Amino acid sequence: MALTALYPGSFDPVTNGHLDVLFHAVRLADRVVVAIGVHPGKKPLFSPEIRGEMILEAAAELDVADRVSVVTFDDLVVDAAKREGASVLIRGLRDGTDLDYEMQMAGMNGTMVPEVQTVFLPASPPVRHITATLVRQIAGMGGDISGFVPEQVAVRLRARFSGAASD
Template identity: 40%
Template sequence: MKVAVCPGSFDPITSGHLDVIERGAYLFEKVVVGVFEKTEKNPLFSLDERIGFIESAIKENSKLSNVEVESFNSLLIDFAHRHKACAIIKGLRAVSDFEHEFQMAQFNRKLDKSIETIFVMASPKYAYLSSSAVKEIAKFGGCIEGLVTKEVEKGFRKVFKL
C-alpha cells in the first residue's frame, strides 16, 4: 500500500490544507495527516480541537475516505516510518514557502532517502491563504466563510466570543 504523510500544525486547518490533502488522497492509497503536538507557533487551538476539526472535515468529504489523522511529537521521518510511508506531502503557496520546505525536504532525505517529499502547488484560489491570516481576520470579526470549515468557524466564534 502506498502511504503518504501530510504534516503540519493545522492551527487551524484551512480550505487550502484540505485541498492539498484531497489531492494527496487521490495520488496515494492512504494519507495520514500528522498534527504536530508541540509547535513553537503557540497554537490558538488545542491539539484535540485541531484533530477534531480535521476529523470533521474528513467525514464530510467522500474524497477523503482514505485519510486518517494522528498527532505526533517526534521527527517527521520517524512518524513516516511508523506508518510505512513512502512520501511526505507538503503544500506550497508561493516561492517564499519553497526555501524553508526545500531545506526540510533535504534534511528528511538525509535521514531516509527512500521517503520522497512531494510538493503540491496551491490551487490558485488558495494561494494567498494561511492559518495565520485566517486567525487575524477571525480575531477582528472579518468574514472567513469558505476559508475554513463550518466547525473551524464555530471554533473561532468560541475563542473570540463573536
C-alpha cells in the first residue's frame, strides 16, 4: 500500500527550509501532497496558483517532482488529508517554539482524525533559521534573499517588490 503524506502550509513564498522538509518527506512517503492553505482573512504576497508553480518548479530541481503534487485547501488540514488519502501529516520543526505549537496542533488533529498521524521533521541546520516572513521582509527592503529561497523564487520576489509582477 502506497503511503501518502500531506505537507500543509502557506508557502508564501516557498523557502529552502520548506524544500528541506519536502525532500525528507519524499524519502518517507511514496507521494507527498503539498497543501497550500488559503485563508480568506489573509492577504498573501503570491496567489495560491503562483505558490503552487514555485513549489513544483523547486520539486523538479530536487528531482522529486514525480512524487509531489500541490493542492489548495480552505478548511481543516485533517479534512484536506482525508480528501487526498493521506495517512500522515508532515510538519517541519525549526526550534522548540515550533515544537510547542505543533504538539498542540498534532493533539487536536489526532483527536479529530486519529487515523492521520502527524510526523515531525526537523529542518537541517543550514536552513533552520529561515522563515517565509523574514524572507518577505528582507526582499521587501531590497535585501539579498538568494541564500534563503530557490533562484526562481528569488526572481519572482525581486519582480514583486520592484512592482513588475502582479501575481
